[in-house]
Amino acid sequence: MTSSAFPSDLAHVGGYDWPRAPTTSSLKAGYRRIWEKLRVLDDQKADLMPDDLERLSGSLIPDDLWTALREFQFKRLDEVYLDWARHTDGPYTVCAFVTMPSVPQGILVDWAKDRGLDLVDGAAVPAGQGALIVPDLSALVRRNMEGRAAMRAYLAELDGASRNVLLGVSSWTWTYLAQTSAIEAVVSDARSFAPFNDKALAELIGTHMSHDAFKSAETGKDILSKDDDGALKDSYLKTLAARAFGCPWAALRLFDAAVNRQPDQKDKGENAEGKKLDEQATWLQDRAVPQLPNHIRRPSHFLLHALLIHGPMAAKDVGAVLPMTLPVGLPSALGRAGLVDEDAGMIAIREKSYPHVRRILSEAGFPLDLI
Amino acid sequence: MDTENYDLTKLFNDLTGWSVLQIGLVIAICFIAYQIVRFIVPRVAEHLPARFRLLVLNLIPLTRLTLFAVAVFLIIPMVFNVTLKNFVLVLGGLGVAVGFAVKDWATSAVAGIVAVFERPYRSGDWIRIGDDYGEVIDIHTRSVKLRKADDDVVTIPHSRIWSENIVNANDGEKTLMCVAEFMVAPDKPTTGIGDILTDVARTSPYLDWARPVKVIMRNEVYATRVQLKAYPFELRDQFIFITDLTDRGRDALIGAGISIVSTPEFGSYKQRSRD
Missing domain, CATH: 3.30.70.100 (Alpha-Beta Plaits)
Incomplete structure (x- = not known):
């Protein structure tokens, strides 16, 4: 999976080129969102889309696309970190690899295991050869007095480490630490996956899903068709890249959630010959951002924000990082809204809902992740 | 003397029933438009991202000023025969009326116009005037309304900007110390x-x-x-x-x-x- 449209390197934190939606698209979305919040509009209208379409219950994204994307990103990690990670002589440095919460959990663990690198879960730097990979620093961060003392001690230990260390950290945890602690004095280099823009997404979708014709419900145009200059004619993917904040995993999940097609087209073999192109096309209609009930909106924002900073947490531990009394059943309510998952007593932001969660917190004025 | 009488009689246009109806319509339309803006804007602002909320709330005093100017601009030619001489006469008469009858109201109204442009406070700001500290929830022609932390609403005439220091805790920013x-x-x-x-x-x-x-x-x-x-x-x-x-x-x-x-x-x- 190589293409000139794909990013060729990791992005330096602070230099992440956030994809932007076309202005008209942003204005339309903002206008729509206000009306949704005022409960004037309940569901999105799409006059251009045929009436007999259904949302797919399963996923349209083939497994080989996910695999190819993962391999592509592994190569980017190899190019930047592999030689450095196998380096055993000093001087030793601490690097951070910052990922959005929409990047699959454990991607750094899988890469490190695959490349035979040392992994450690706890806040310790055991002696050894080559780089030490800390897969998830977020799990070690606690936004309370004890947590800050522990983080200071850990940073001091990292500062004196006698081997290279790569910290895997969520973009929210990184931003919190960068703005409220001395982590940037200890970490010499922080990078993240580079953003996928509309062209990269078009390449990704076009290569692995070439048998489908995708149409935007907003404009009725084919989202993959290009003009003579090679630019995409429709702005759907540009908007998608912006809504996913450049994260290809988030973009593909939003794309998948937007799919509408005729029930008989789920099975490619049943494609009726001779049907008009409009009838055969797979239509894309973006789902609305979930609405939170008014009476739990504010505490929900604080809980979502805490989960983004700390990663998955046990319900009983939430009180240690949020000095406020949350309404009983709040995690369940957020689960019903499709924003969090509850599994074995752990609450976590639902990966596929991350773009919605970030947007909700952005609108509420909360401090956001900056990469 | 005849000339003076002639000028005074020409000061006003003939007010027919239709003119009165037109004036009434202009006032009613401007009033309704202002009330609509006052009703909608705060509700929409509550749902906007925090960074836009204060900006949008400030549309209310601007709209009020604009509608007032439009109403005056439309009504004056209906009532008065607008010439330079008449304009001076009306202005003089108005000055006397304002000076004696509604001096305090006029002082506050002028201060209100100054406040729109000088912006010692804007809708959504947290300000202190005298002992009262609260959020600016409404800016009227004559006064500003604050909602204090204990949920009391205080109405303060704009004229206090002439004589008192206005402490603005956020000055249009989305945060304060x-x-x-x-x-x-x-x-x-x-x-x-x-x-x-x-x-x-x-x-x-x-x-x-x-x-x-x-x-x-x-x-x-x-x-x-x-x-x-x-x-x-x-x-x-x-x-x-x-x-x-x-x-x-x-x-x-x-x-x-x-x-x-x-x-x-x-x-x-x-x-x-x-x-």
């Missing part, structure tokens, strides 16, 4: 107080991460006054933010063995000094 105060015993070491209180602020869920946190200490006669200064990311969280800082800050200081001066002790210090 909050201060939590602690009085610690002056005869004990204060080592670590700064770090402890900085940690307290940086672990608050209400904190605006991008703004600085500062700890200021000052010796006073009976205690050392410690001020923890930080910014919440949401203006309306200021009181709960100060509560959070005070609550956890006090516990953290006590936990670190730092003595907080309590009121009886404070009193006994005073008493001792008097003795």
Whole structure:
């Protein structure tokens, strides 16, 4: 999976080129969102889309696309970190690899295991050869007095480490630490996956899903068709890249959630010959951002924000990082809204809902992740 | 004399029933338009991202001023025969009327127009005028309405901007500095107080991460006054933010063995000094 449209390197934190939606698209979305919040509009209208379409219950994204994307990103990690990670002589440095919460959990663990690198879960730097990979620093961060003392001690230990260390950290945890602690004095280099823009997404979708014709419900145009200059004619993917904040995993999940097609087209073999192109096309209609009930909106924002900073947490531990009394059943309510998952007593932001969660917190004025 | 009488009779246009109806319609339309804006804008603003809320709320006084100007511009030619001489006559008469009858109202209304452009306060700002501190919830022609922390609404005439200092805590920004105060015993070491209180602020869920946190200490006669200064990311969280800082800050200081001066002790210090 190589293409000139794909990013060729990791992005330096602070230099992440956030994809932007076309202005008209942003204005339309903002206008729509206000009306949704005022409960004037309940569901999105799409006059251009045929009436007999259904949302797919399963996923349209083939497994080989996910695999190819993962391999592509592994190569980017190899190019930047592999030689450095196998380096055993000093001087030793601490690097951070910052990922959005929409990047699959454990991607750094899988890469490190695959490349035979040392992994450690706890806040310790055991002696050894080559780089030490800390897969998830977020799990070690606690936004309370004890947590800050522990983080200071850990940073001091990292500062004196006698081997290279790569910290895997969520973009929210990184931003919190960068703005409220001395982590940037200890970490010499922080990078993240580079953003996928509309062209990269078009390449990704076009290569692995070439048998489908995708149409935007907003404009009725084919989202993959290009003009003579090679630019995409429709702005759907540009908007998608912006809504996913450049994260290809988030973009593909939003794309998948937007799919509408005729029930008989789920099975490619049943494609009726001779049907008009409009009838055969797979239509894309973006789902609305979930609405939170008014009476739990504010505490929900604080809980979502805490989960983004700390990663998955046990319900009983939430009180240690949020000095406020949350309404009983709040995690369940957020689960019903499709924003969090509850599994074995752990609450976590639902990966596929991350773009919605970030947007909700952005609108509420909360401090956001900056990469 | 005849000429003077002639000019005075020509001062006004003939007011027919249709003219009166037109004037009534202009006033009604402008009034309804203003009420619609006053009804819709605050409701829409509540649902906007925080950074746009204050901006949108300020459409209300601007709309009021614009509609007032439009109404005056439309009504004057219907009532008056607009010539330079008539204009001077009307202005003179108006001056006398305003000077004697509605002086206070006019002073406040003019101050209100100045306030729209000079902007000592805007809708959504947190301001202090005299003893009253609260959020600007409405700006009328004559007065500004504040909602205080205890939910009282105070109406203050704009004319006070001529004679009093207006303290604006956020000045159009989406945040403001909050201060939590602690009085610690002056005869004990204060080592670590700064770090402890900085940690307290940086672990608050209400904190605006991008703004600085500062700890200021000052010796006073009976205690050392410690001020923890930080910014919440949401203006309306200021009181709960100060509560959070005070609550956890006090516990953290006590936990670190730092003595907080309590009121009886404070009193006994005073008493001792008097003795």
